[in-house]
Amino acid sequence: KxxxxxxxxxxxxxxxxxxxxxxxxxxxQTHLTPSALKNRKEGLKVQGSSFTLExxxxxxxxxxxxxxxxxxxxxxxxxxxxxxxxxxxxxxxxxxxxxxxxxxxxxxxxxxxxxxxxxxxxxxxxxxxxxxxxxxxxxxxxxxxxxxxxxxxxxxxxxxxxxxxxxxxxxxxxxxxxxxxxxxxxxxxxxxxxxxxxxxxxxxxxxxxxxxxxxxxxxxxxxxxxxxxxxxxxxxxxxxxxxxxxxxxxxxxxxxxxxxxxxxxxxxxxxxxxxDKWGMIxxxxxxxxxxxxxxxxxxxxxxxxxxxxxxxxxxxxxxxxxxxxxxxxxxxxxxxxxxxxxxxxxxxxxxxxxxxxxxVLELPTSVQPEDAPKTAYKSLTLSHFLSLWDILPYMDKPVKSAKPMSMEMLPVNQGSGQSFGYILYETTITKGGVLTSRGHVRDRGQVFLNERPVGVLDRSTEELTLVKHGYQDYHTLRILVENQGRLADGQDMDGERKGLIGDIYLNNSPLRKFTVYSLEMKPRFLRRNIPDIWKPVTDQVQGPAFFLGYLRVRDPPRDTFIKMAGWTKGVIFINGHNLGRYWNLGPQETLYLPAPWLHSGINEIIVFEEVAPGLEIQFTKQPQLGRA
Incomplete structure (x- = not known):
């Protein structure tokens, strides 16, 4: 408190x-308003222990x-x-x-x-x-x-x-x-x-x-x-x-x-x-x-x-x-x-x-708006999906790099690098062993071996064990790293680069020869020319994947809140607008969806789920931001 x-x-x-x-x-102070002061001579000043205006x-x-x-x-x-x-x-x-x-x-x-x-x-x-x-x-x-x-x-x-x-x-x-x-x-x-x-x-x-x-x-x-x-x-x-x-x-x-x-x-x-911070009251x-x-x-x-x-x-x-x-x-x-x-x-x-x-103040008369009406739309099942691995061939050309490079250093956005979102690092390995980050994952990296999830490397977990499956000589190692937000203050801001900011080691040897995909999740990313390869959702679908559904809205659209009960962690897009992150870690349980981002008729909803999807998304009239 x-x-x-x-x-x-x-x-x-x-x-x-x-x-x-x-x-x-x-x-x-009714005479000290923008409309009342027509002939202005003297703006805000310090006079003794008071401010003065005119x-x-x-x-x-x-x-x-x-x-x-x-x-x-x-x-x-x-x-x-x-x-x-x-x-x-x-x-x-x-x-x-x-x-x-x-x-x-x-x-x-x-x-x-x-x-x-x-x-x-x-x-x-x-x-x-x-x-x-x-x-x-x-x-x-x-x-x-x-x-x-x-x-x-x-x-x-x-x-x-x-x-x-x-x-x-x-x-x-x-x-x-x-x-x-x-x-x-x-x-x-x-x-x-x-x-x-x-x-x-x-x-x-x-x-x-x-x-x-x-x-x-x-x-x-x-x-x-x-x-x-x-x-x-x-x-x-x-x-x-x-x-x-x-x-x-x-x-x-x-x-x-x-x-x-x-x-x-x-x-x-x-x-x-x-x-509020994720994982805190x-x-x-x-x-x-x-x-x-x-x-x-x-x-x-x-x-x-x-x-x-x-x-x-x-x-x-x-x-x-x-x-x-x-x-x-x-x-x-x-x-x-x-x-x-x-x-x-x-x-x-x-x-x-x-x-x-x-x-305590004598105030001029002012208009007091009524609160905007809210609604709870019917729950919606997202019927189709596309795994992250399926969409990679339709991405912008990836970057080839001998060593990992941070988001900011990627040669994208007319030489400005990548600011937000996710970045995917891909390389090949010939043996299993201990994968070590040494603090170089910023901020949360999901590790996959041949598209099979292995675990998460982050600021608290810097080591995972990789176990090879099958008899093939080469295995694809992927690390999907999320930028969860750079520090907003403090003297360490100069070092706030994201993605892999240094080497990743397998059995104490640095990995080399990376293919790097920028996943900034801008509207253009979602509107790229993808053939009709969306697949019907089944009970076996896991992330990382995109899930597609459509919300029918009557005129006029109204504010609402989306509740992702049963989902794990990801991002929601409405008609190309990024509403932001959800995470079952809490405390936040709903995402605000303002009416101007909706239109009457059919609205496209795309959810990028990192781990395990839920059955549907729900709507409510009230925010649910967790208990204090």
Whole structure:
């Protein structure tokens, strides 16, 4: 459970002299909205212990929403209706530049439209452009092709990194500069990087990022954000330091006061919970403690940002991992114990905070959307299958390599390597014995001998025994490796290459002469020209295999959840969209399927099951994310 580590009322002797802890009267900020401020002269400023906007005292009440999700206007209207006045959003570099030099700012990644909608519903914006954003994403939102450089030093002034950042920021600036406050846009502040104090590998890096933003036209208030323990290490001169709730103590406020004197305090990440990891119990927050902490912050005139207001889903392979004494990959859901559920429904906590905010803030009237209707479609049997071995002849030409090579080093995607999904290594052996990985499998490798499963090599199992069957001289050894998510933070990110990152040994001798297949599972992978070789499913079918079925949907399509009871581990695709991973390891039991990914009529469902399939897939109206 969430522990009360703020201890605000007893941890503030350093700021009591500058903060009057008496409760404020009900705060009227109805005149400080995007629609009300037509003639803008002075944006967000620091005036003593307060923020001001156009010279008026302004309390930032923000919530984080990531735009690489669904239902933008609905989620933003719900943020506004709860009593928040500001949206915080992070810009994922790896989604905007998935291949080196190829930028995407359209459809689900249309940042300008997302920010325009935020302004339209009456929200200000704090933009977090990175380049590193964390957010529990794969490599913290950095593109994996950076790791093709064997000397890469992420989040430093290493030339290979800054050269890539400069090209990316050139593109990003075209999207956001004109949306700043001074030009009538909603952006009132920009965060420089994210929690750099915990990384802190290069003293010149943060000044470089600041300069990279300013020289490209960023003029609004700049801020840094760090947890209490690392606050001074991530600070920049003449940039407002804000704090995350982690590791806050009396010294935190002394450090703030010493660094920037009299200043407002922004709790940039007040977190409800955390993201769930496969094989662990579900994270949960204490709503009573949450409200107590927020009340204490308002009493002390703190601004705050609620992370996450809406978490949603890490569709596809977006999610990252953490290292907490062991490697822990995140589940597909990014529910995060947020004020809105994964599918955007109101929680009891949302209503509690809405009531509280309305008692302390005088808010403009806003539209409060109803929750989108859900449905439970009839259970569906997947009638046909295609084994992974059957599809290999129809794949793109594999790579021949004397030694294993990581995903990132594959000569695919116009020289950008492979980012996500699976990779298959194939070689021949002439004898059995002990197969040893020596920690070179990242992250989970299923081992097959002549298509017969032998076992799994991963971070906890580094040795398997191979027993030859039959009298043939040569046997095909295959290792199907899954990238379960790169670390989202930590100083080991430079080494987060996936697949086989080094030699695999048989009886202490390194194996050689590999055929390597890229199985990135992009929509194009599923839509390749395959002859009609799908086979009817029987009770004897095992993975790894693709299973095909069709879902008939009446108009209009509605949100639903897929429950993979009886299945083991794999990925689900709906009309080419990757919903994400399922795994009977838990805690997550359902996958969110948003209505926009369905259409009336026949919808194609393909399941890639790694081990053993179930009989059918089921649908439900409610998420089932496991017990806390």
């Amino acid at each position: 969430l522990q009360c580590i703020l201890c605000l009322s007893s941890a503030l002797p350093a700021v009591e002299a500058q903060l009057d802890p008496k409760p404020w009267p009900r705060i009227n 010279g008026f005292p302004f309390l930032i009440v923000a919530g984080t929403i990531h735009y690489s999700r669904q239902y933008w206007r609905d989620r933003l209207l719900k943020l506004k209706a709860c009593g928040f006045n500001t949206l915080t959003t992070h810009v994922p570099w790896n989604l905007h530049e998935p291949n080196k030099g190829q930028f995407h700012f359209t459809v689900d990644l249309d940042l300008r439209t997302f920010l325009a909608i935020a302004s339209d519903v009456g929200l200000w914006v704090i933009l977090c452009p990175g380049p590193y954003i964390g957010s529990d994403l794969d490599l913290g939102g950095l593109p994996s092709w950076l790791l093709r450089d064997p000397k890469m030093k992420l989040r430093t002034t290493y030339k290979g990194f800054t050269r890539a950042v400069n090209l990316y920021f050139d593109q990003l600036a075209h999207q956001v500069v004109s949306l700043q406050y001074v030009w009538g846009g909603p952006i009132i502040a920009v965060q420089v990087e994210n929690e750099y104090g915990s990384y802190n590998l290069n003293t010149n890096y943060m000044p470089y990022v600041k300069k990279a933003l300013v020289t490209r036209g960023i003029k609004v208030l700049l801020m840094t954000a760090d947890d209490g323990q690392q606050l001074t290490k991530g600070h920049l001169k003449n940039v407002l330091a804000t704090v995350h709730m982690k590791n806050i103590n009396k010294g935190t406020y002394k450090d703030l006061s010493a660094m920037q004197g009299l200043s407002p305090i922004l709790m940039m990440v007040y977190t409800a919970s955390s993201f 579900r994270q949960a927050a204490d709503p009573h403690m949450l409200k107590k902490d927020v009340q204490e912050m308002f009493k002390l005139r703190f601004s705050l940002n609620f992370y996450m207001f809406h978490g949603g889903t890490n569709f596809g392979f977006m999610g990252g991992a953490v290292f907490l004494n062991t490697y822990l990959p995140g589940v597909t859901s990014y529910d995060y114990g947020a004020l809105l559920t994964e599918d955007g429904a109101y929680t009891p906590e949302y209503l509690t905070f809405q009531e509280y905010f309305s008692s």
